[in-house]
Amino acid sequence: MxxxxxxxxxxxxxxxxxxxxxxxxxxxxxxxxxxxxxxxxxxxxxxxxxxxxxGYIPNQSASSLASARSRVIGVSIPSLSNIVFNDVLRGIYDVAGANGYKVLLVDTHYSPMEEEKMVRTLLSQSPEAMIITGGDQTRACERMLLKANIPVVQMMEILDSPLDMNVGFSHYRAGRDVALKLLETGCERLGFIGARMDTRVQQRLAGFTEALQSSGKFDPGCVITTPEPSSIALGGEMFRSLISTTGGALDAIFCCNDDLALGALFESQRMNIKIPSDLALCGFNDFETSAYVNPSLTSVHVPRYEMGVTAARMILDALDNKPALEKKVDIGYEVRMRQSTRTAQDPAK
Structure with a gap:
């Protein structure tokens, strides 16, 4: 040659x-x-x-300059290791990819300051739109997003005053409904286990607390929290600590996520505490595992894939200048009662 x-x-x-x-x-x-x-x-x-x-590779920079469009959607989430976001991201990627858009993803590590830095980085790449998590951005981050003059969707929770568009659900109502359902089964003294304690977990605790206070059954001594990241191991440790603190005088425990609830379930078996006859357990997020452990775990199910799909579709409609049918979408949730909680007919312990 x-x-x-x-x-x-x-x-x-x-x-x-x-x-x-x-x-x-x-x-x-x-x-x-x-x-x-x-x-x-x-x-x-x-x-x-x-x-x-x-083996052709499109020159995206040249394409963006020629068309003034980057075909990029920036996405900011708090954690790449938290599987809660897997289904949400799958929904976003499915819609974006099918419509010729690429997703530029960043991890903010549950830090508003890190989010501000990451959003600045994303905006420097000239995305056509942004999807971000929650509503606890810094003032500087909010200003950057507003001045970017691009469609923005805040997801994972329902906000009173979103920057632009919003899809999520009320963590406060979900926490309240968990308490009410546990009370309906005959449980009287309810405990709470929470970790990480980001704003969405705080909202769940606030709703849970309000429901118990309204019924005269709230005891702050039955609440245990930590800023540490959630894990199954941590759930077991916190369960043992709460049982020790309360002398075991609890009818039910609401864990802020399924990691902690599964850890509590496994620890209860080591401690020979029978679920649900001695103690009822409820988690949050409804991981696939939760339906298959023994006893199966009651949990709050959120349609996370549909949330991601909805967020991406809201973005694409805005980019296509289609009139928004709704700028705020409540995706909803469901408290799925399983074997780890009693039914109303079960005798109290």
């Missing part, structure tokens, strides 16, 4: 090369890459085969 041939074969493929191989115009190739939803499936396949054969 000559030097000239080597240079030709190693030359980076261009948009024109793809157009020639696919036997279409360069404009058509650009349309397939940037607006795949607006071309036929046959045309998408033909152009994609040419792209794959040539």
């Amino acid at each position: 000559t030097g000239r041939n080597r240079n030709t074969s190693s030359r980076r493929a261009t948009l024109a090369d793809v157009a020639q191989v696919a036997n279409v115009s360069a404009i058509t190739v650009s349309r397939v890459i940037n607006h795949p939803d607006k071309v036929s499936g046959e045309l998408r396949q033909r152009v994609q085969e040419a792209i794959d054969m040539l």
